Amino acid sequence: MSKVRTQVTVSPQAHVDLRRLGHPAKDAVGDFVRRLRADRTNRALRLSELRTAGGNGRLFVGALDGQRMALLLETEKNRFTVLAIREGALAHDELARLTVGINQISGGIELIDQAEVSANVVALPERSEPTDAQQAGDAATHALHAPLFAGYDDDVLLGLGVVAPLLPALRRVRDKGQLDALLGHNLPELTKDVLLALHGGMGPDAVREQITSTWQADDPVDPHDWARAARRPVSQVSTEDTAVLDALGEGFDAWRLFLHPDQRRLATADFKGSGKVTGGPGTGKTVVALHRVRHLVDRLPPGRTRPVLLTTYNTNLAADLRKRLRQLGGEELVGRVDVKSVDQLAREVTAGERGEDLGSALDDESAMNLWHTVCTEEGVFDYDADFLDSEFKHVILAQGCGTLPMYLRAERRGRGPLHRRDRIAVWRLVEAYRAHLAAPPRRTTYALIADRAARVEQHRMARVEEQASYKEEHGGLDLIHREDGSGMWLKPRYQHIVVDEAQDLSASHWRMLRAMVPKGPNDIFLVGDAHQRIYAHHVILGRLGIETRGRASRRLTLNYRTTQQILTSAHGLIDGETFDDLDAGADDLKGYRSILMGLAPQFWRAPDWQTEMRAVATLIKERHDQYGTPYSAMAISVPDRAAATQMAVTLATQPFLIPAAELRKEGPSKDEGVRIGTMHRFKGLEFQRVFLTGVSDGQVPHQRFEVFRATQPERHRQEMQRARSLLFVAATRARDELIVTWNGRASRFLPDSAERHAFDATELFNQDGPPSGSAAA
Numbered sequence: 001m002s003k004v005r006t007q008v009t010v011s012p013q014a015h016v017d018l019r020r021l022g023h024p025a026k027d028a029v030g031d032f033v034r035r036l037r038a039d040r041t042n043r044a045l046r047l048s049e050l051r052t053a054g055g056n057g058r059l060f061v062g063a064l065d066g067q068r069m070a071l072l073l074e075t076e077k078n079r080f081t082v083l084a085i086r087e088g089a090l091a092h093d094e095l096a097r098l099t100v101g102i103n104q105i106s107g108g109i110e111l112i113d114q115a116e117v118s119a120n121v122v123a124l125p126e127r128s129e130p131t132d133a134q135q136a137g138d139a140a141t142h143a144l145h146a147p148l149f150a151g152y153d154d155d156v157l158l159g160l161g162v163v164a165p166l167l168p169a170l171r172r173v174r175d176k177g178q179l180d181a182l183l184g185h186n187l188p189e190l191t192k193d194v195l196l197a198l199h200g201g202m203g204p205d206a207v208r209e210q211i212t213s214t215w216q217a218d219d220p221v222d223p224h225d226w227a228r229a230a231r232r233p234v235s236q237v238s239t240e241d242t243a244v245l246d247a248l249g250e251g252f253d254a255w256r257l258f259l260h261p262d263q264r265r266l267a268t269a270d271f272k273g274s275g276k277v278t279g280g281p282g283t284g285k286t287v288v289a290l291h292r293v294r295h296l297v298d299r300l301p302p303g304r305t306r307p308v309l310l311t312t313y314n315t316n317l318a319a320d321l322r323k324r325l326r327q328l329g330g331e332e333l334v335g336r337v338d339v340k341s342v343d344q345l346a347r348e349v350t351a352g353e354r355g356e357d358l359g360s361a362l363d364d365e366s367a368m369n370l371w372h373t374v375c376t377e378e379g380v381f382d383y384d385a386d387f388l389d390s391e392f393k394h395v396i397l398a399q400g401c402g403t404l405p406m407y408l409r410a411e412r413r414g415r416g417p418l419h420r421r422d423r424i425a426v427w428r429l430v431e432a433y434r435a436h437l438a439a440p441p442r443r444t445t446y447a448l449i450a451d452r453a454a455r456v457e458q459h460r461m462a463r464v465e466e467q468a469s470y471k472e473e474h475g476g477l478d479l480i481h482r483e484d485g486s487g488m489w490l491k492p493r494y495q496h497i498v499v500d501e502a503q504d505l506s507a508s509h510w511r512m513l514r515a516m517v518p519k520g521p522n523d524i525f526l527v528g529d530a531h532q533r534i535y536a537h538h539v540i541l542g543r544l545g546i547e548t549r550g551r552a553s554r555r556l557t558l559n560y561r562t563t564q565q566i567l568t569s570a571h572g573l574i575d576g577e578t579f580d581d582l583d584a585g586a587d588d589l590k591g592y593r594s595i596l597m598g599l600a601p602q603f604w605r606a607p608d609w610q611t612e613m614r615a616v617a618t619l620i621k622e623r624h625d626q627y628g629t630p631y632s633a634m635a636i637s638v639p640d641r642a643a644a645t646q647m648a649v650t651l652a653t654q655p656f657l658i659p660a661a662e663l664r665k666e667g668p669s670k671d672e673g674v675r676i677g678t679m680h681r682f683k684g685l686e687f688q689r690v691f692l693t694g695v696s697d698g699q700v701p702h703q704r705f706e707v708f709r710a711t712q713p714e715r716h717r718q719e720m721q722r723a724r725s726l727l728f729v730a731a732t733r734a735r736d737e738l739i740v741t742w743n744g745r746a747s748r749f750l751p752d753s754a755e756r757h758a759f760d761a762t763e764l765f766n767q768d769g770p771p772s773g774s775a776a777a
């Protein structure tokens, strides 16, 4: 019999099964897909038809290996979609009972296990019908017992996108616990999102507008046309099954295959100029940025140049972006993109300048020490080094103040008043500081490098524009003679720039980037979140020539990283603060939600730092030994570098013997081992389990900021906001579990309930064993 070429894709829900079942299942699916593509008649696949799905669809089961089976849908001749994976003796029966359908809103293929949902979730405490006496009870009691979604007709729920076969079970859900259990199942994403939003208090109209409409299919949905359904992006990303095989082979991240419709739209949108995406932690901003890069590269003419720049705040994040870009599109994609941190870029720009030697860059601590030196030498002790450094970077350099009169006129929005007399004194100190740097051996700072790079690029862009207009006036003649000396035409550095972690770039960085790409369609695309700003100050992009108002600004609100439970707690950390939208507007986390369910964060208090460290080591070892969490999937944030060393030593000693890797600027010091670093190092990363240690009173926020409360209230407010953002960033790195520990009293940023609910770390070392909480995630 001749072999028939077969196409195979994997559905989003099957992908969730694979995540849950882990690597052996993934490898089995990879093998199965390869063999099925090669020859569907291969007997080892044990491919057998189960039933028709109605219309042109046929359901099959196949054997992945001795223990695992898959449910497949043949949507047209020799095109299969893997819908679900089960393992164990009952795998066949479990697959056979799944209900498969086409969602009438999204047009995507969805499935649910009605039996499992009913049995495990809502069959639980079905409440008996009220007696007469109870019926006489007050309305509040009645409301308490009413099913959660009683207020919405079936038609309303279906119209919003809820998967139809779920309705009978959903009608019996009466409390949040049952809803969480229901959402803990592998349900279609649209259904989960709608139910969460309704339960969170969003009205059906708002849900329709903000959620359902984003999933709406572009064409009319025929509930029997499986071939069409399977080709819609919500069912799969690509009609090429090689993409699926690649994804299965190398790493295993859903984002490479399935994008939320909002994410997809942003990645492929056409902007008249720049585009901006904001959104809370874990909403897939980086994922959108990566897909955006792929989209831009796909539209380039063939070539070897790198006309697209992908940039971010620091080196280790840039390395991470390069890795993820390679996963997304291989060498072919990476080969067309410059992936660099903004400081590296600025460094290269200034290094390329003839006759320019700015000297080596001081690290943050040395730069701060230099301010101390300058103040001592000048005999001025009215301003602290932090303040001077910030004033220099965020006012003087940010606004390009080259002279004292310019600085006297500079705006200091949100920084409180600074009188003329003080500005003159600060300016003198700044001049002394610059003189120190210029004296041999010449040194500089990253802020000065960025400032210089911005000027160089602005100058370069002015020449590019000048040449372009000359060429236009002279009919496009070759102008070699005009560029005599350099002998070449100047071209803009890039055609497109994509920026991740945009909230932490300084005004100088933006000036440099603005001048690296000509103004035009899709010039700059930036993603960021002001709630996570921990370095820079608020920059108004519109004033720097980056216009993203109106339709060019979008927000993502669905979190894919962190469980709803962790998110709610993290949210509490920044409640009450106000945030910008990276431009002149305001932003908040309204509507920010997660469809992932899990454990509530755990709190542990210890009498002292030593006990706290040993408690953390105990909890980590338990998670590794009992639940199989690799050490490298766990991370500990510590208050400072000394604490990092102490923590690593504690982990390494008997009885723990836990390997550790320090999180450095350029990434972890080793591939293996628990990651340890200060909260700043957690930026942009994610881990399965996160331990935030030293979250004690006086440590978070640090007590040194207390002096500003009376003397510089505006400064105090800013420091508090930054400290909250830092804790927020660190907490939202956790995928499955967040553990917060402290010694002495808890940080005032934590809710009062933290102290009340905290476990006592000393009990971990009692003979009776610890109350260590459930850790399986």
Ligand SMILES: Nc1ncnc2c1ncn2[C@@H]1O[C@H](COP(=O)(O)OP(=O)(O)OP(=O)(O)O)[C@@H](O)[C@H]1O
Pocket (backbone or CB within 6 Å): 253, 254, 255, 258, 259, 260, 263, 279, 280, 281, 282, 283, 284, 285, 286, 287, 288, 529, 532, 559, 560, 561, 683, 684, 685, 686, 732
């Ligand atoms: N459509 C998706 N489907 C499945 N997983 C997704 C999707 N989008 C993002 N993710 C996953 O969610 C996590 C967070 O994504 P990403 O890092 O892009 O978020 P972010 O908004 O940049 O986060 P942060 O601002 O906290 O750095 C990652 O693990 C990513 O793989």
